[in-house]
Amino acid sequence: MDIFLQQLINGLTIGSIYALVALGYTMVYGVLKLINFAHGDLVAFSAYVGLVVMMQLSGAISSSVIIILLTFLVTIVVIAISGVTLERIAYKPLRKAPRLSAVVSALGASLVIENGIMLIWGPRPKIFPADIVPNINWNIGGVYIGLMQLLVLVISFVLMFVLYFFVNKTKLGTAMRASAIDQDAARLMGINVDKIIMTTFIIGSSLGAVGGLFIGMYYRGIYFNMGWIYGLNAFVAAIIGGIGNIPGAMLGGMLLGIFNALISGYLSSSWALALTYVLLIIIMIFRPTGILGERVAEKV
C-alpha cells in the first residue's frame, strides 16, 4: 500500500508537469489544427534559459525565494517571445497551405531549436543546482513528499485553475473558444483571429516554460534533445484526453503520469515507455477521439 501511495504521489507530480506541457499542444491544436512539434523543444529551451538565469542571479541575490520568482518571470517572458516568433516565422506563412506542410515546418522548427540549444550549450547534459529549493521531505504515514513535489503540484493546479477560469469566463477566452470552433465565423463577429492565435502561443509557451523549469528543478539533469521525449509524452497526454480539450489535457497528463509511475514501481521501468504507448493505442481503438472527446470542429 505504501508503494502504491508513494508512486501515486510521484505520478501526480510528473503528471502535472505533463499536463502543463500538454496544455500548450492542445491549445495550439484547438486554434490552428496544427501539431506544434516544436513545443517540446521550447520546453527544453526554457529549462536551459532558466538554468542560465538562475546561475546569474544566485551570484547576486542571496534569498532563494526571490531567485526562483525572478527565474520563472524571466524564463516565461523569453519563452513566450520565442513562441510568438516561432508562430510568425514558421506557421503564419502556411495558414493557407495543406495541413501537412505546416507539420513539416513544425518538425523543421523543432530541429532548429534542438540543434540551436546544442550549439549554444553543448551536447553534454547540464545539472541544475541542488540547493535552490531546500531538500525538505515530510513523512506522512510512511509516504514521503518533498517540498519540490509540493511546489510542482500546487503551482500546476493553480495555473490550470486560472487557465480554466480564463478560457471559460473571460471575453478573451470566449473569443479563443470561438476561433477554435470556426475561424471565419469568429472573424465575421469582429474577433481579431491573428491576435487570438498570438495569445494562444503566449499562454501555451508560458505554461510550457513553467513545465520546462519544473523538469529542470525536479529531475535536475537536462539535455539538449530532451524536448522530444517530454514533448511526445505530453502530446500523448493531450491526445488521450481529447485534443483541443483543456480539461482533457489536464486529465490526460495526470493519467499518463500515474500510469508511468505505477508501471515503473510494480513492473519494470524498461517496459514503461512501451506500455504507455500500448495504453495510448488501446484508448485510440475504443475512444477514437480521446477520453473526454475532442473540442475541434470538423468539416465534412
Place this chain on the structure above:
Amino acid sequence: MNKKYLSYGIFFLILLILPFFLSSRWVSVATTFLIYSAVALSQDIVLGRAGMFNMGHALFFGLGAYSTAVLNTVYGVPILLTIPVAIILPLVFGILLAAPIVHLRGDYLLVTTIGFNIVFTQALKNNIFGVTGGPNGIFGIDVPKIFGYSFSSQTSIYFMAFGLLLLTLFIIRNLETSKTGRALHYLNEDSLASECVGINTRFYRLFAFGLSAAIAGLAGVVFAVQFSAVSPEAFNFLQSVLFFTIVLVGGPSSIEGVLLGTFFMFVLPEIFRQFAEARYLIFGVAMILIMIWRPKGIWPAKFGRIPKYVFKD
C-alpha cells in the same frame, strides 16, 4: 510521354554507371540512398496516395530487416530464402495493425502509428523472445549467395539496391495506372464522396498499408545485407519522421518528388558532414523555407488535365 521515358532512361543510366566513379564510402551512401528511396516511395503509397498520416513506417522497414537477421543468424537460413518471410511478415503486420485504426482521422492516426513504432523499438531493445539481441542489435549477417556468386562487394550490394528501386518503381507505376491507384487517389481527395460512389474505402486503405509494408520489408532485407547488422536505433521513431518528411518535402504522390526528397533529406546531410554540428540547424531552416515557398513539395504531382474553363481567375 516520350520525354518522360527518355529522362527516366537517362536517370537509370546514370545510376548504372555511378558506382564505378565513386569511392567506396560514396558507393555506400548511394546504396543507402537507393534503399531509402524505395522505403520513401512505399511510405508515399500510404501518406501521399491514400492520404493517411502514417508516422511509423520505420516499423515495417525494421520488421523486414529483423526477419532476415533473426532467421539468418539464429536459425541459419540463407538470406535469399528469408526474403519471402521478410515480405509476408510486414504485410500481415501492416494489415493487422492498420485494421483497428484505419478509420481514425488525421492526427489520431499519426499518433497511433508513432505509438506502434515506439512499442516496436522498445520491444527490440528489451530483447523480446530472446532473439533480437537487445539494444545492440544483431551482428554478422551472412552475404547473400546465388548460384555460387556471393554479393560481398560494396558494388554488388549497390546493384541489389538498384534492383530494389527498379522493382518499387515498377510496382508504383502499375499502381498509378490501375483501378486501385485511382481509388486511392479518389479517397484521398474526398473519402466521403468516394464511399458514396461505391469505393470500399476500408479495403483500399488496408490494401495501401499492406502494399507499402511489404515493399518496406523487402527494402529492410537489402538494408540488413548492406550493413550486415541491424540495431533498434536504425528503425526508431526518428527514422519514421525522416521518411515522413522526405515524402512531404519532395512532393506527395510524385515519384520524382520523393526521389528528390530522399536526395535532399539524406544525401545532402552526408555531403555537408564536415559542418557536423551546424548542419541540422541549417537543415531545419531549409525545411521551413521549402514549405513556405513550395507548400506542396519541391516537385509536386500533377494529376490529369483539368480543362481551363473549370478555373476562374
